[in-house]
Amino acid sequence: MIVEMKDIVKRYKEVVALDYLNLEVKEGEIYGLLGPNGCGKTTAINCMLSLISFDNGGVKLFGEKMSRTNNRLKEKIGLVMQDIGVYDELTVRENIDYFCGLYIKDKKTRKAYVEEAIEFVGMKKFEKYKPKKLSGGLRRRLNLACGIAHKPELIILDEPTVAVDPQSRYHILENIKELARNGKTVVYTTHYMEEVEEICDRLTIMDKGKTLVMGTVDEITEMSLKGEIVEAKIYDISDALIKEIGNTEGVDSCEYDAVNSILKVGFNKGASRLIELLRILNENNISFVDLTVKKPSLNDVFLEITGKELRDNV
Amino acid sequence: MFKHLFSYISKIHVKSKDGFLFSLLLPFALGLVFLFAFEGLVIDESKSFDPVKVAISIQGNALEQKEVMNFLNEVGIEGKLENDEIVQVNTDTDGKEKYILYYFGEESTVQKLLKEGKIDSKVDIDNRDNQMDISLYIHPLKASDINSQVVYQVFNSFNSSYHTTKDATVRLTVQAFQGRDLNFVEPLVNRVRALGSEDVYINEYKERINPEVHYFFVSLAYICLYFMSVGIQIIRKNEGYSSATSKRLMISPVGMGKRVFTSFISLSIPALALMYLLLFFYWKSDIGLSRDYGSVILLISLGTLVSIFLGMAVASLFKMTDDRADGISMAIPIVGALTGGLMGVASLQLKIWIGEKIPFFNIINPVALVTDGLYQLSLYPTYNQFYQTISYLTVYLIILVVLTAVGIRRVKE
Incomplete structure (x- = not known):
């Protein structure tokens, strides 16, 4: 099991953001977290990565307990956030190189990885552009490239297609499918059910921090009356x-x-x-x-x- | 890894509007504005310093008298009595700063001069019993004046050098001038004995301060504290909650300590370089800043580092939004400058009031500390108080480094 979240409870004073959330993601699958805005998807990701503490439960990644200081585990993880996490002061290539360099020390390897990432998201001709000059869709693709350039085994994508034009959305979804074909494990959060139906092997539907149902798309739709x-x-x-x-x-x-x-x-x-x-x-x-x-x-x-x-x- | 982080963090900082404009260009421009504002207004106080008039009576052997005279010639100018006034024998000072104008006379003459207020201090030196006794008498009306401190420091320095070179003891006592208001003696003696303490310093401010000089020093100190915003930036750029880019850094295998350290190096170097450049301009403009380059650079470096770490400590201990961070970056330096005496006479009075009522506040206010340090360097004859200020700043810096280290280990969500 690549991701194991067990009985996670996260409270913000009176508000229960996650209510005994359980999640198990197998190697090589694309796992969807589907739910409306504010249902706790991003909180779940933050707990998974130890970016925030939680009140109950435990998280294991690759069979090891995840913590804020577990750098060995962090090396295997790539995060593509809902908000675009790139520096406006750097070019496309520099951004990817900077984040990739946090994981890959060898200069030659890093250069090759950066090149691959740029090709992968189809941004070769924009590599010298600053993010501000890019369209929303291209910025999203750059965001994806920054998260995956170091070739992580587990890729977490938190609503990567929000406010993206159909062409870029298609491009991003194709990229994700490609990553899964290459053996990467993907956790994908979204509130677009069409995306989950298109790319996810299994999913959990969440609401108000709780798991409503989990299974494959067919298994869940079969549940409908x-x-x-x-x-x-x-x-x-x-x-x-x-x-x-x-x-x-x-x-x-x-x-x-x-x-x-x-x-x-x-x-x-x-x-x-x-x-x-x-x-x-x-x-x-x-x-x-x-x-x-x-x-x-x-x-x-x-x-x-x-x-x-x-x-x-x- | 350090090189990779350093090069990119520096690049991002210099290329960003916040980094370049607010962290580098604005403080530099402010510094130049202050320079132009004070140029011509402020003269080098040490150059216009009137030597303190001191009359000395010596009883003892000739050899010991010579020791005293040799020392006094280093720090003072010999005077003579003309129409009951002490005037310089020779106006040539060998280019050295002279702190006292001394006159050797009979005990009775010296006593008379002090009584009439013609001199600031009377000094009796007696080495008849193989023990040098120096009694320093200060006129009560001059008690709050810096002059009394200058005389004390001069003889205290003599005390130290004599003790070191001769391995002998000098007994230095401070007394108020007898024959006037006796109630004044005890507080006066306490005050002078407490040289180096805040009390004396505050009184010196009250009596002697030249507002232009003070404003100039405090403005330079204010620029040091301006770099608190750099400290806040260093932490916020690495705290996961503050932005998507910092969240990305947070989940990378590069630890928070390493990232913060590299950011600190990348961002503090330009800040320090900028301060040194300003100092260069200040010295070039012959504005009233001490020419003790090493000490000034040490003071300004410590002041800037304390300010940066103050920002880092605040940002690492408390979670804050962008707006709150901006507010704190502006508010604390302004409050520091206000309570440090930057903004007019009322502000200067406020500094004095704080010094009297809540002196601890002046110790935690980098603006007040740096201002005091600059003042001490420029106007005081010895380094005693300056070293005290430097030690305050050093301890303060260590505390802030520890607080920052504690703060960055805390999970903020």
Whole structure:
């Protein structure tokens, strides 16, 4: 086990930031910590790295107790923070070289590592730029490069794609997948469920410092009480027909959004009646476009457990 | 590792707006402003120092008298009596600073001169019993004056050199001039005996201080304390809670002590270099700063280091936001300068009041310590009080280093 966090409790006076959090991350996997803002993801990372003390529990990394002074363990860890931790006074190359130099003493090796990191995040042509001249996405990529240039075995990424354009986000996610393919262990925190679904082997969903569920994406979505949801764009449909569909066996709900002309039919779990729905529409000469079938998402699971969305704006 | 850290920390510091503008350019500019402000206003006090008039009566053998005269010729000028006034026999001082204008006379004449207030002090030297007794009489009205201290220091120095070279003892006693208000004798004697203590120093300030000289010294001391902000920066750039970059440093395998030490070296060298450059300009401008280069550099270096470590100790012991750090960086030097007497006569009075009521505050105020040190170097005939100030600063520095070492070991979250 690369990361073992057991019964971690962290309190800030009256506020319980982490409430008996448990985490186990295996070698070579991408492990996601998913939860809304303020749920305790960053606090969990800070406890994991002994950046802050905690009131109960213990942390082991690579089977060894983690502490503030355990430099041997620190050498194996790379951190990519939510806030961009680079110096505006240094160029891209200098930034990477500076942080890499804290781990790698040999000049030649360091130079090669820095070169690799620059190539890895695709910033070769920006290497002489100062961070202030870079776009938000490129700064995020530089942040990533600074955290991984020394080739750590465990990489912790704390919301590395916040406020990033789609192209850079894609780039960063591809980088992370590449790191995992190279045998690195990754702990990835985010509040974007799509990212977790895309890259994580296993995950924990957190809220208010507590673990809500953990497992693979499939295992967690299986926990949802809801079934599939079918959405179709229909320009003309009667109230009677909407009612008829709603009363069909296996259908949980049927709503029509007249403004956007969207019919939304939710089925009970395990009762996929898509053929039945298509038959009813066909019999009533209802034409439709853009029909989509959606499985329950991590957000649905979160919503069912907590009664709120993972993201406020979802 | 040191080289790697040192080169990058220096580069970041010099290239950053905070580092270059606020840590280097601003104090340097302030120093130059003070220089221009005081240039022409302040003259070298030691050059215009009027030798203290002392009348001496000696009873004993000729050899011992010669010893005394030889010594007095080193630190003083011989005088003669003209119309009941002591005047210089020879105006040539051999380029040396002269502290006293001495006149050898009959005991009765000397007594008369003191009674009439024509001299500051009367000195009786008696070596008839194989024991040199020096009795120093000070006119009560001059008791609070620096002149009485100068005379005491001169004869105290004689005492020391005589003891060293002759392996003999000199009995130096201080007495108030008898025949006036007797109630004044005891406090006067205590005061003079306590030379080197804060009390005497404060009284000297009251009576003799030249505000321009004081403002000039305190302004230089204020620039030293300005570097407290550098100390705060050193810690904050390495404390994980303060920024994302410092958090990244925090999880690196380079220990906090090593990082703080390297940052201290990288940032304190420019600060010290800047102070030395300012001193160079001050000396070049012939402003009233002591020409004892080594001592001034020692004092300013200690003052700057104390200020840097004061910032480091505060920042390492207390968690602070950027705004609070900025506030502390500005507030403490200003309070230090205010209580050190930088801001006008009221501020000077405040320093005197603090010296009388809460003298400890002056010992923990680097501005007051450095100011006192500069004053002592420029205006005092011996190094006794200066060494005391240096020892205060050294102890203060050691305490701050220990506090910083304790502080950086604490986890702040």
